[in-house]
Amino acid sequence: MIKLKCVAIDDEPLALDLIEEYISRFPYLQLVRSFEDAISGAEFLKSNPVDLLFVDINMPDITGIDLVRSLANKPIIIFTTAYKNFAFEGFELEALDYLLKPIDIARFTKAVEKALEFYNYKNNSSAEAAEESFYVYSEYRMVKINVAEIEYLESMEDYVKIHLAGQPKPVLTLMSLKKALEKLPADKFKRIHRSYIIAVSKVRSIHNRKLKLGDAELPIGESYTESVRGWARNF
Template identity: 35%
Template sequence: MKFLIVDDEPQARKLLQTYMQELSQFQLVKLCANALEAYEALHVSQVDLLFLDVKMPIVSGTDFLRSLKSPPLVILTTAYPQYALEGFELNVVDYLLKPIALPRLLQALDKAQHWHQAVGPLPPAPAINHIFIKVDSKRVKILLSAIQLVEGLQNYVKIHLTDKVLVAGYSMKAMEELLPADQFLRVHRSFIVPTDSIIAVNGNLIETPYHNVPIGVSYREQVNQLTKIP
């Protein structure tokens, strides 16, 4: 079973990750610090199980769960027992109180596996076609098909679109994680390109209709794998 851990507390995420990495039948997809990160992960990857904290900033775990049309199996995690009834009204698998004890976690996982076997594996998640980027005080929707190039400049990025350029306070690593790996490739410490825009590899350059960009030494193997000739 593939799972997400969604919790705004780093120590809580780490503890649960430590427990779960000893269980070979479970595969971690991503550690998420908030509902927005979880939303993006659910639209990029197949997820069978969601460990979801209840009290998080901006969007609570229960509000996030209500927003999902077809949620995966959910185990709620929280330090507050008063949310248990609300959780079970949302048809969650189980409700774990922090700090989570390993025997209690194993009990919840046993329930989750039984539910998973009863309903079968979830269908693959639909391909994501957009992301939201924070620009100044707004969250701006960007169609992935409109992205021509992502350019890194110190502590921010320039996102080159078909009709404009957006500047946002993201690192290149953050952008690399946000963009679907099957649609975008980082080819240099300062450049990410859409894979379907690559026309040719010419020595140390990637040729695209928008702009030619250099290939970084540490990214050469990734480019070679994508463009290898059978």
């Protein structure tokens, strides 16, 4: 059985005790060490790589953000916080999730199940697995995107909106459309405009340089017209 090596860091003893107790309930989690002192925890992590780190954001000596930023080899990160309307500079750290104190077991379970899934994803190098899903950072956490659910991707300056079938709200992530296309199987996704990539299987009709899929009607860019004609012959 896979065991994720974990470290927990929190300056509040009761919060740390609760995380330790929760970790003990999951056979695929192994608590290596826990620390009430963030600086000691950071020093331990620099010479002892682990798979998963639970770390409080607000600590008196150094913040959880600064602690994570100092690590050369970053584990999977789950931040914890006592503040509902928190603000932190952790976007570039790509934390898997964050937990609001007091942490309940149901929410903890959801986070660690996601951690195990993400660990397996990172350690599975098969091309088939890579085509099935990928992860993006959105709204302070890593979000799994199932390739089969994508209808189209829309460029919004430095961001990409990923529109998923059956989901009223797209996933917004900091990424270029070119980078997004690299994550997708080339035979199943095509660029039709400088602002749009579509899933070929979701296309309902093509007419007058307009393409319909789901509830959306998208323009076909002039420079993409010949390319669309090429793959649309098999449509």
